[in-house]
Amino acid sequence: MGLSWSFVGPLLANDLEQETREAQPPTVVSDATPSEAPVKPAEHVDLKEVVQEPDEAVVPDAKTVDEPPGVEADQSPETAVIAPGQSEEAEQVTDTTTPVPVIEQTAAVAEKPVGPLVAQPLVMLGSEVAPGTSARLSWTPNVSFMGIAAPTPVLVVHGAKPGPKVCLTAAIHGDELNGIEVVRHVLYSIDPAELSGTVIGVPIVNLQGFRRSSRYLPDRRDLNRYFPGNPKGSSAARIANSFFSSVVQSCDMLIDLHTGSFHRTNLPQIRANLRDPAVEALTRKMGSIVVVHSAGRPGCLRRAASEAGVPAVTIEAGQPLELQKQAVTHGIKSVETLLDTLGMLDRRPFWELKAEPVFYQSKWVRATAGGILFSDVSLGDRVKAGALLGVITDPITNSRQDILAPVAGRIIGMALNQVMYPGFAAYHIGLHSSVEELKSEPVEASDTVDEDGDSSLPEELVPAETDERLLEDS
Incomplete structure (x- = not known):
């Protein structure tokens, strides 16, 4: 799979047709009256056409005399580009069957008077997206200087047939790149004529942090600490509230994509509150990927969404400030498996493993x-109690401190080799346990795993002034 950053230009273009809007109070956007939120038809954007490579571009006047009236040349099967994730068989069928342009299929479905089998228009962010179309909308929190405020692109693929609304978010922390590519690939590979339901993608939630290659908002606040937000609170709380009410509450389920933080990396995994039946059911639809129980700390997006009735999970994969093909591929497969299981698309990604374990407990x-860490283990390794995980050496005194596994389990997260200080999270071990153990323990007892691969410090290591970064979600 080729990784492309060509989406950055279109996403940040100044000619977005969607008008920016004021930050909204915490209400469902679709319930707004016309006087409060004027709605206008969204311009259809062919996302599949946007991902064409330069050498595959279609000559504008390449229309043939045999084409049906009203069909553009670049929509004919002879020049169709196979989207990422589409099989070679699909390409062969397109080349050997009677040409039926995608746009004609979409129109035919929309015109059939079959009632509930035809999707209704989607009203979101002040725009109405017609069934069987895709669009680029924009969300503007409107809490920065008006002269430099920039809209955040929101990609929408609204299927021709009814179905659930799935939201994909990435880069709530601006330095986490793998999720951005997952959202881009998934959204730009969907044909709305074949989709049942709606997929909403926000590749870069924290646009200001992304521009600065920073985890944080410009005021050094972590956006993933303030959901569902407060329209009269701090800058971060207002941004969180605007995004939550404008985008998240418009969806039926949410997948929030992250990586490890602060020079840490995570095995591809789902973080989910397995005590929530709706969330637990969601994890079962996402394919062969490790699942780790974590209720999520207050203020993180997935916890706030679940508490608001939108089942949500986090996909953690890889490390920040770097695009990692394996992590991206795993994330794409998991999301596409969900869409397939929900009956929204026919993808059926191939998994090397039929099943991955569910860790109802984990330990950091x-x-x-203090010193320099050299690891002896890798992500995914299974370790026994007492096994050597890594060594911390002092470059001045040459002293050595072995880090041993306190329990048997699997390495699902770890620090990269780096300078370490006492109390720094080094290795995250998934423990082999059962759902019965999860049900029998107190609600907060097992909730020690934060979203970034950090957990609450043990009492003996709690410093006088706790470094807030050690407690942050990712």
């Missing part, structure tokens, strides 16, 4: 001495 191993 922290450094007890």
Whole structure:
């Protein structure tokens, strides 16, 4: 799979047709009256056409005399580009069957008077997206200087047939790149004529942090600490409230994509509150990927969404500030498996493993001495209790501190080799346990895993002034 950053230009273009809007109070956007939120038809944007490579571009006047009236040349099967994730068989069928342009199929479906089998228009962010079309909308929190405020692109593929609304979000932390590519690939590979339901993608939620390659908002606040937000609170709380009410509450389920933070990396995994039946059911639809129980700390997006009735999980994969093909591929497969299982698309991604474990408990191993870390294990390794995980050496005194596994399990997250200080999270171990153990323990007892691969510090390691970064979700 080729990784492309060509989407950055279109996403940040100044000629977005969607008008920017004021930050909204925490209400469902679709319930707004016309006087409060004027609605206008959204311009259809052929997302599949946008991903064409330069050498595959279609000559504008390449229309043939045999084409049906009203069909553009670049929509004919002879020049169709196979989208990422589409099989070679699909390409062969397109080349050997009677040409039926996608746009004609979409129109035919929309015109059939079959009532509930035809999707209704989607009203969102002040725009109405017609069934069987895709669009680029924009969300503007409107809490920065008006002269430099920039709209955040929101990609929408609204299927010709009814179905659930799935939201994909990435880069709530601006330095986490893998999720951006997952959202781009998934959204730009969907043909709305074949989709049942709606897929809403926000590749870069924290646009200001992304521009600065920073995890944080410009005021150094972590956006993933303030959901569902407050329209009269801090800048971060207002941004969170605007996004939550304008986008998240318009959806039926949410997949929030992240990576490890602060020079840490995560095995591709789902973080989910497995005590929530709707969330637990969602994880079962996402294919062969490790699942780790975590209720999520207050203020993180997935917890706020679930508490608001929108089942949500986090996909953690890889490390920040770097695009990693394996992590991206795993994320794409998991999302596409969900869309297939929900009956929204026919994708059926191939998984090397038929099943991955569910870890109802996990434990972080922290450094007890300062120095430079050299790991002896890798992500995904299974370790026994007492196994050597890594060594911390002091470059001045040449002292050595071994880090041993306190329990048997699997390495699902770890720090990269780096300078460590006492209390730094070094290794995240998934424990082999059962759902019965999860049900029998207190609600907060197992909730020690934060979204970024950090957990609450053990009492013996709590410093006088706790470094807030060690407690943050990713």
